[in-house]
Amino acid sequence: MKSKKIKNISVDCVVFGYNTIEKSLNVLLIKRYLESETTSEILVDDYVLTGYHINEDETLDDTASRALKELTGLSSLYKKQFKAFGSPDRLLNDKDQIWIKNEGFNTRTVTIAYYFLIKTEAVNLHENKYNAKWFPVNDLPELGFDHEAIILEAYEDLKIKCLSEPIIFELLPxxxxxxxxxxxxxxxxxxxxxxxxxxxxxxxxxxxxxxxxxxxxxxxxxxxxxxxxxxxxxxxxxxxxxxxx
Structure with a gap:
């Protein structure tokens, strides 16, 4: 029997990767694209974090690990749950409302944010079904929902954490x-x-x-x-x- 989703609780994952050649800290984002079924007008065209609604039989960590596995094919990476985002207006942008209506999400959803540390070369983007792409953390594209705020909060946490724990070695060969x-x-x-x-x-x-x-x-x-x-x-x-x- 397929597990039911909890419609108003989700997990969003900030996947950080370090490019040793370009010496840049990057974030892995997926394409969000939607056309009108009647006019072929482009309704939504931007990028978002990978995230899922939680299944009733899952823990938060389970959902985060599932999201990472489906995005990258990887598991057992460093991850940290760093904040919950539950502002009443976090999903009220016009484009977000169009996307939510199409996907059948709950407009009042609280998301629990995690970040992961990964080597960029460990992810095969050529075969990625989500059109995932690395972007420098200081040069982000147009983002949906409140995902820019989530990324920036994760980045600030990473800056603090990298001075007190040896997590940077997760990003190096x-x-x-x-x-x-x-x-x-x-x-x-x-x-x-x-x-x-x-x-x-x-x-x-x-x-x-x-x-x-x-x-x-x-x-x-x-x-x-x-x-x-x-x-x-x-x-x-x-x-x-x-x-x-």
């Missing part, structure tokens, strides 16, 4: 250089970081493990590679900032 870590922090925080000071602090962290390997296939002098040890981190973690910037 398993093996990385010190410059890779610095580039990612700069991308998230939107600041310039002193290179020598940052390097000195990072390499003295016991959970940043130097490898007997260097970069390959680079035109300049290859840099030392490192890896993050969650086991070491968990043993010594005492609610201090991961890196003082």
């Amino acid at each position: 398993h093996k990385f250089t010190i410059n890779d870590v610095q580039d990612l922090y700069q991308s998230i925080l939107g600041i310039e970081i002193d290179n020598r000071n940052f390097r000195r602090k990072l390499i003295h962290k016991k959970y940043i493990i130097p490898l007997d390997e260097k970069q390959v296939g680079v035109s300049k002098k290859p840099a030392q590679l490192y890896m993050f040890s969650k086991d070491v981190y968990d043993k010594m973690f005492e609610k201090n900032y991961l890196i003082s910037i």
Whole structure:
């Protein structure tokens, strides 16, 4: 028997991905498009977050994981529930009303927002049935519903969280250089970081493990590679900032 949806409670997912080549923090969005059945007039043409209404037999985490799995094919990623959005006017935009009427949603829906951290190259966009696309977090397209506000709230939470927990390593390759870590922090925080000071602090962290390997296939002098040890981190973690910037 198919589980019934709870029509006025939904989950929306902000999927953050870091592009190591362009050094940009991105958000994965899906196309929202609707034409008039009688005139072929374009009624809705924008982007939104991935979200679902909750099924009666699901937890909030279950729904968030289901949304991520269907969007990316991935599971078991870092996720955080960060806020509920329930303003009475959050779905009252004209385009949103047209979309809701077409989809049969409840116009007074409360959504629970999550964000996920993922490597951009882990998602195959060429075979994505939702027309998903990565957008830089600081250069978003036109968005439906209140999804711009949700993304910006998630981004602010990520900025705070990345200074107190080692979540940035969810966005980096398993093996990385010190410059890779610095580039990612700069991308998230939107600041310039002193290179020598940052390097000195990072390499003295016991959970940043130097490898007997260097970069390959680079035109300049290859840099030392490192890896993050969650086991070491968990043993010594005492609610201090991961890196003082």
